[in-house]
Amino acid sequence: MSLIVVRGALTEVLDEGDLFKVKRIEVLSGKRLSYQKHSKRAEHWFVVAGEAKVTLDDRDIKVPAGEAIDIPIGSAHRVENEGTETLVFIEVQRGTYLGEDDIVRLQDDFGRVG
Numbered sequence: 001m002s003l004i005v006v007r008g009a010l011t012e013v014l015d016e017g018d019l020f021k022v023k024r025i026e027v028l029s030g031k032r033l034s035y036q037k038h039s040k041r042a043e044h045w046f047v048v049a050g051e052a053k054v055t056l057d058d059r060d061i062k063v064p065a066g067e068a069i070d071i072p073i074g075s076a077h078r079v080e081n082e083g084t085e086t087l088v089f090i091e092v093q094r095g096t097y098l099g100e101d102d103i104v105r106l107q108d109d110f111g112r113v114g
Contacts, residue, residue: 008109009033014090021098025079027052027087032080035107041095043071045079050087053080076106 008031015022027033027050035055045052046068054061054069055078063069071077073095081087105113 016098019094019096019098021093023091023093025089025091027079027081027089029081029084029086032109033078034103034105034109034112035076035078036103036105037074037076038095038102038104039074040097040102041093042073043077044092044094045069045071045089046092047087047089050081050083050085052087052089053082054078055080078107 008028010026012024013021014024032053045054045063047063047065049065051065052063052069054063055076056069056071057075057077061069079087079089107113
């Protein structure tokens with residue numbers, strides 16, 4: 001298991017195999033992750049605490065605790081925490097390649113576009 005801290009979010013890899021990776025992700029109140037897409041993996045997000053504002057291909061979708069959303073391969077997506085409590089969700093990645101270099105950032109609050 002590995003723990004990754006990025007501005008406003010905490011990510012822990014819980015399990016991984018050749019074609020899947022499972023992460024626990026926390027997003028602090030008022031923070032959001034990059035608007036991004038992947039060419040080789042899809043993701044399934046299950047919210048366990050808080051409420052996620054998910055932007056999926058320029059559509060905003062509220063996902064409360066106990067609900068999930070699927071992010072298809074190639075779809076632009078972002079998660080944001082507009083609430084006052086920490087947002088916690090489980091991300092299941094599945095695909096032929098799961099490396100972090102399969103991220104194309106379209107917008108980023110921390111200057112990591114490109």
